[in-house]
Every structure is written in structure tokens, then in C-alpha cells.
Amino acid sequence: MFDKLISKTKAGLKTYLNIVYIVISLLMLVSLIRNIAKVQEAKERLKEKEAYIEEIRKENEKLSQRVEIFKSEEFVEGQLRDKLGLAKEGETIIVLPDEETIKKLAPRDEKEEEILPDPNWKKWFKLFF
16 A cells, blocks of 8 residues: 555656656746847847947048048148138239129120020920921
8 A cells, every 4th residue: 555655656756846847947948038039139239339339430530531631731721711811921812702793893785685595495496497
């Protein structure tokens, strides 16, 4: 009788242990899958950040080139000439009025009128008729 009871207990214990092993294995498998997903997400974020860093590097390089241009003597001289109207020694500055002022001051030629070119349909009409 005890043998049957012990064998039933052993069988029950084995079944119970098998169930525990299966549950632990499933929990470990779920944990592993979650970790793999987190690693994949981290890789994607890393790729995005690397692309962003590369963009920033390129932009920084362009800005550095612009700074070099702005520091150049030719640029500074051009800005002094254009913005402040300065000139080198011995140079003469000629300031012309804008186009509208020139038109007002210029004598009118009565023959000269503003004639718009013919539209395309008129050109075609003249060509065939």
C-alpha cells in the first residue's frame, strides 16, 4: 500500500515539477522575447540618432565654410564698399539714381512708345493669312 502511495506521490511530484519547469520556461521565453524587442528598438533609435548627428555634422561643416568666407578680407571689403559706401584711397565713387528717377529725368522721345510684342496667336495668324 505504501508502495502504491509512494509511487502516486512520486508521479504527482514529477507532474508538478514538470508543470513548474514549463511555467518557468515560458516566463523565461517571454522575458527573452521582450528583451530582444527592446534591443531592436534601441538599435533603431541609435540609427536615427546617428543619422541626425551626421546631418548636424554636415550643417556644421557648411556653417564653418560660411564663417571662413565671412572672415575673409574680400568679403569684409565688399561689405564695406556695398553697405557703407567706402572706397580705397584714389578711387572715385559714382552713385547712380534708381531706374525710375532716371526715366523721369531722361527726355521723352515721342516716337518711342512701350510696345508689347504680339501674342503668339497673332503671330500665327499673320503667318498663315
